[in-house]
Amino acid sequence: MKVLIVEDDQFHSTFVQEALVEALPEVTEIVHAANGAIGEDEARRGEIDAIVMDLQMDQRNGIEAARSIWAERPQSRILFWSNYADDAYLRGIAHIVPEDSAYGYVLKTASRARLKLALRAVLVEGQIMVDREIHRLQRRGTSLRTRLDDSEFNVLIDLALGLQDKLIAERRGMSLRTVQNRLISLYEKLGVISEFDDEVTLNKRVRALNRALVTRTINIETLETAHRDLETWLAGR
Structure with a gap:
């Protein structure tokens, strides 16, 4: 199983790589891309099975990169991770994800155990998984009465x-x-x-x-x- 990490921060990239090795013995190769534009190129020319995608990056953000990748490879499984629990991100992902595709969204502040659980659920088992902490933070910041449809x-x-x-x-x-x-x-x-x-x-x-x-x-x-x-x-x- 070949996994692509799209992350512009070396510390976070190393953290994810270590979590992948621990949680997914199925992984045979890990490729790193420093931004969304490079990530698109790697996904296009390599036989990438699954992707861990940062959302905030220079040159090309994670939403745009994922949309381009899914347009060419709709079966790609993508776990997004970010420092932010923005409703805008969830709406953006929901807007571009192909039907029946597996994806997830986890915060970078999540525990190592939680990240490993998300990696297996999305990248291996093909589940849709949004970290409960994201929903909790969103509920704290808004209410049903003030949430935009x-x-x-x-x-x-x-x-x-x-x-x-x-x-x-x-x-x-x-x-x-x-x-x-x-x-x-x-x-x-x-x-x-x-x-x-x-x-x-x-x-x-x-x-x-x-x-x-x-x-x-x-x-x-x-x-x-x-x-x-x-x-x-x-x-x-």
């Missing part, structure tokens, strides 16, 4: 990319009124509407983007991927 999240992404209401409606297949209702809803959930009194006038779209970034509802990796998606959509419009 997929439609609201898509409108937020388009807002962050600078699209006006009419273009959002066209891209998402919504009526203009629906887009405006989604905006009102996400303003409320992000705390923009009640943030200031009536004597202060601020741009709600900018404030919504600010709050989304501060609360890590979206992150830079999400926006990088969304920008490339937008370019593709505009080219075929």
